[in-house]
Amino acid sequence: MPTIGVNKEDFFVALGQRFTTDEFQALCFDYGIELDEDTEDDPSRPPEEKPELKIEVPANRSDLLCFEGLARSLNIFRGKEPAPTYRVLDIPEDRMHHIVVGKETADVRPFVAGAILRGVKFTQASYDSFISLQDKLHQNLARQRTLVAIGTHDLDTLQGPFSYEARTPENIRFAPLNQKQEMDANELMAHLDNGKSCFQPPIRYPVIYDSKGVVCSLPPIINGDHSKITLDTTNIFIELTATDRTKLEIISNSIVTMFVEYCSEPFTVEPVLIKEADGTTRVTPNLTPMRMEMEDVAVAYGFNNLPRSLSNKSATVGKPLPINKLGDIVRLECAMAGWLEVMPLILCSHNENFAWLNRHDDGTTAVKLANPKTVEYQVVRTSLLPGLLKTVRDNKSVRLPLKIFETSDIVLKDDSLERRARNERRWAAAYCGKSSGFEVVHGLLDRILLMLRVKDYFIQEIPDSTFFPGRAAGVYLGKVGEESRRIGEIGVLHPEVLDKFEIRYPVSVLELNLEVFL
Known part of the structure; x- marks a missing residue:
């Protein structure tokens, strides 16, 4: 099970209540998560280091992998706030930012999605949480970026429309993240880990450009330095590439819904139009509510709230498949x-x-x-x-x-x-x-x-x-x-x-x- 660490004081402020260790463990148990460690009780913790709560969350709950999602879910579970209604802005297609997909990408990394968060106001804590969530999604659901790779960019440094292509490495040249020197993809692969990368070098590399030819990212390897986000970033362009469509949609929805609360219009996301190589189009992200059954519904409702009468239709008897x-x-x-x-x-x-x-x-x-x-x-x-x-x-x-x-x-x-x-x-x-x-x-x-x-x-x-x-x-x-x-x-x-x-x-x-x- 993935473990997330949150600042104890900030987390209790977000929950609107201070808990004793026993009270918080009881809350975690009721919700189906587990308090793994409270570092305030750790004698080896340096005095200047703020106490953290380390919480284990289920592997199928990507919405709990960050401070924002965990606090929001527990507040909804406790009845302290209503469940948000996420909304994708209704924008005419000719006014949307769009990503044009090249047919050659089908052989290397066939799926792509995008979204835009407008008017974001970051603090250092929320910025760190945003980066941390990407890392956790990459490590877990995305299987070390082999299934899905997330790229986040300062939209104000780029010019749409965007294109998703697959090019030979010598024809891709840019300054990678946190580097000032430009290099082509072959030089980049030699630079990263002494030539070792997370996958064998292909004949063609997937790459995302803006309309001026600026490299946004070389998925799943690295983003470009030109469009990196900072604390001052207010408009965020999110692009995701994948080899698995289902994981793409799950991770896209996860990262969007977790941080859309920081937008100038909370819980509202601007869509991106995907123009496929075959001429079809689709709009991402798709935030249509999903139908959930069994354990997830019982957790959300509260196991302790389920009726206990055997005559009630909620009573079931287990049986083998x-x-x-x-x-x-x-x-x-x-x-x-x-x-x-x-x-x-x-x-x-x-x-x-x-x-x-x-x-x-x-x-x-x-x-x-x-x-x-x-x-x-x-x-x-x-x-x-x-x-x-x-x-x-x-x-x-x-x-x-x-x-x-x-x-x-x-x-x-x-x-x-x-x-x-x-x-x-x-x-x-x-x-x-x-x-x-x-x-x-x-x-x-x-x-x-x-x-x-x-x-x-x-x-x-x-x-x-x-x-x-x-x-x-x-x-x-x-x-x-x-x-x-x-x-x-x-x-x-x-x-x-x-x-x-x-x-x-x-x-x-x-x-x-x-x-x-x-």
Whole structure:
């Protein structure tokens, strides 16, 4: 959970009340946050250093990552002030500041948003809080700026309209933040951390210009020095670039709503028009209220205010998700049939997931880690078999036959979803003995499908290089000769597969997709 430090005296002034430690801990508990430390009680704190409250906030509450958001939320929760109504100014599109997006940005950092805060009056404390919030958003939700990068600028030093482009590094020249000397992007990368940066240098760099060719920022690396904000800044231009649209909207709304109270017209933001490369337009930010359910609503309302009567409709009874309940049924039946459950890791090496199973990686199924720390954790598994076979390999001293199973998730690429991947619950079993034991695995399959009350299913021979020729079958739902659906495989593993996993005895396996039974 992220931790935010706030000046104790200023925070109690903002709350309109002084609290004892016990009183404040009780307030935090009621609201779903936690007081981690009160430095006033720390004997090692220098006398000149003002006491701080260090408060842990939930990772999904980006609105609590700064002094302003935390104080505002607690005051609303305590009924001390009404919830603000955030308003995006209704400005004709031809009068809006706009950002023109170049088509080449789609290959490096495809999403961009903007907003303008007018008439801001900073104090040193609010200025520091503004900078601190950006840092915390970058570290947490933005994943070290890889997902989203925020740029904040003194609008009065720039001239719109703005353009968002992607250029080769030698064609980008500017003075970076807190530097007076101009340099191109190659020189900049060599200057920062002795040539090390937060990402590998691409062929093209995303860059934001104003109409006079002034570089506002080189996301996600650094802003330009020309437009840096100071205590005297009154009009703030906020631009955000991202590789994830959802995170872009969350972070954009977070930074805008936290500091819009300092505008000359509080809680009002000036929009920015985004002109996409395909000719479409959109207005940012979008501050339309979101529909929230469950825990966040209960926190806002107050858990202690919820009615306690069991006859009231608010009373609920917890129950497992259908897929988890199904998995538990399969686990229980396998255990009662004498099979042992194993729980391998969901990450494995690329070879274990493909080459060692005599399977080809066409690039459409496996989610790969960008920076794996070890060769054993390169991809998210697309089959349960690697984990089962590594378990067999690592338990050679166990008396044969070895009968093991796993009921867990694999992950598959799915471009139809926003996260571009999906989980799939599967069940797999492996029998290792002095004989192949195919009939034993087949018997387990019959038993499980019987307990799941599946009547119409059959197995049919299939070509599959993971299995011994003539000893591989697909498992199908339906009747032979009619429309059916393949839900898994069963067979005796190929000797090459056994050799790669260093297994000396024959092994029969099965693997099924459990989600088809819901």
